[in-house]
Amino acid sequence: MDNDWDLETLAVRAGIERSQFGEHSEALYLTSSFVFGSAAEAAARFSGAEPGNVYSRFTNPTVKVLEERLAALEGAERCVATASGMSAILATVMGLLSAGDHIVASRGLFGATVQLFTNILARFGVETTFVSPTVPAEWKAALRPNTKLLFTETPSNPLTEICDIAALAAIAKEAGAWLAVDNCFCTPILQRPLELGADIVIHSATKYLDGQGRVLGGAVLGRKELMEPVFGFLRTAGPTLSAFNAWVIAKGLETLKLRMEAHSRNALELANWLEAQPQVARVLYPGLPSHPQHELAMRQQKSGGGIVSFEVRGGREAAWRVVDACRLLSITANLGDAKTTLTHPATTTHGRLAPERRAEMGVGEGLLRISVGLEAVADIQRDLARGLGS
Ligand SMILES: *Cc1c(COP(=O)(O)O)cnc(C)c1O
Numbered sequence: 001m002d003n004d005w006d007l008e009t010l011a012v013r014a015g016i017e018r019s020q021f022g023e024h025s026e027a028l029y030l031t032s033s034f035v036f037g038s039a040a041e042a043a044a045r046f047s048g049a050e051p052g053n054v055y056s057r058f059t060n061p062t063v064k065v066l067e068e069r070l071a072a073l074e075g076a077e078r079c080v081a082t083a084s085g086m087s088a089i090l091a092t093v094m095g096l097l098s099a100g101d102h103i104v105a106s107r108g109l110f111g112a113t114v115q116l117f118t119n120i121l122a123r124f125g126v127e128t129t130f131v132s133p134t135v136p137a138e139w140k141a142a143l144r145p146n147t148k149l150l151f152t153e154t155p156s157n158p159l160t161e162i163c164d165i166a167a168l169a170a171i172a173k174e175a176g177a178w179l180a181v182d183n184c185f186c187t188p189i190l191q192r193p194l195e196l197g198a199d200i201v202i203h204s205a206t207k208y209l210d211g212q213g214r215v216l217g218g219a220v221l222g223r224k225e226l227m228e229p230v231f232g233f234l235r236t237a238g239p240t241l242s243a244f245n246a247w248v249i250a251k252g253l254e255t256l257k258l259r260m261e262a263h264s265r266n267a268l269e270l271a272n273w274l275e276a277q278p279q280v281a282r283v284l285y286p287g288l289p290s291h292p293q294h295e296l297a298m299r300q301q302k303s304g305g306g307i308v309s310f311e312v313r314g315g316r317e318a319a320w321r322v323v324d325a326c327r328l329l330s331i332t333a334n335l336g337d338a339k340t341t342l343t344h345p346a347t348t349t350h351g352r353l354a355p356e357r358r359a360e361m362g363v364g365e366g367l368l369r370i371s372v373g374l375e376a377v378a379d380i381q382r383d384l385a386r387g388l389g390s
Helices: 007-013 039-047 061-074 085-096 111-124 136-142 165-175 224-237 243-253 256-275 294-300 315-325 355-361 377-388
Strands: 078-082 102-106 127-131 147-153 178-182 200-204 218-222 280-284 307-312 341-343 367-371
Touching: 007 061, 007 256, 061 078, 061 218, 061 243, 078 085, 078 224, 085 111, 085 147, 085 178, 085 200, 085 218, 085 224, 102 111, 111 127, 111 147, 127 136, 136 165, 147 165, 165 178, 218 224, 256 280, 256 307, 256 377, 307 315, 315 367, 315 377
Parallel strands: 102 127, 102 147, 147 178, 178 200
Antiparallel strands: 078 218, 200 218, 280 307, 307 367, 341 367
């Protein structure tokens, strides 16, 4: 493939493989297995002596289109698609880590990732130390001789804290560990972690990559030698992406750049408006100059992205009033959709945490998180204004 192509071209064109029919749009191969022309061919495919598809738990041509397209966008040697974002994280740790290994992870991770590390991996002898996303020195201090993986997500959810990817990559490199970045919030359109020194990029394709809230999917990307054991886990254990979901997501990528630019533009406009509302105590958005890490964010990302969090005065009661007054915004924790979504983290995504832990994280009772969609910003503002009493 032509490596000189721009991202928008790669998003539309990369990975296309036409069948004998010469179809223009990517074909959807709904088949669990593949047939062989002879016993010898079957043997060669199974042994790997001859390339080709065998069974869709291993490979599928539609899944391959998505993998090649996403690899081109992230600038990765290889992409391994998975059934969901969580199975991408699972495949990464199961493929690359063993009992006795240690992980250093950001305290600002997606809730299920924290559960996976603390409740499940710990049972298999992999321990995790959680540190501040914004203080690289804490990551360095947490390193142990058996530290194998540094794991982060930036911007974080719901506080939009920014991790310095290049600084963490340098710490990982010195320690002989790998840095994995969950790039779900930015997508390769706004941030390319491998260029900043990360070893592995993780995606929940359920969010912006699909972009219209239709299917679950995930992906792990990085150097060939790192992806080989990740793929090995997947083909044996089976949390493989379905061909149908791969097709939906691959078509979603065609509009990714347009969508991410629009999400960012709308989010910045909304964040500016929220900052001017007297009932709003603070707005957390990396694209605002008032964000504590605005400069780092603008160095590392092309724009602020589509997620805006804000704190209303008056705690839970005031926050719920905003949620309940909405007629347009969807009350749901999902994000990265064309439809704007609104959630109250303290009683939903972060509701299972102890109140002290939430307070320590900065997830207050008045905090609301918006995934800004593609509707007219004026309509989103009108919807929020009703509950804010603006
Ligand atoms: C949603 C999400 C995940 C998990 O993805 P699923 O597709 O729901 O399994 C992981 N990381 C981040 C940052 C997410 O937002």
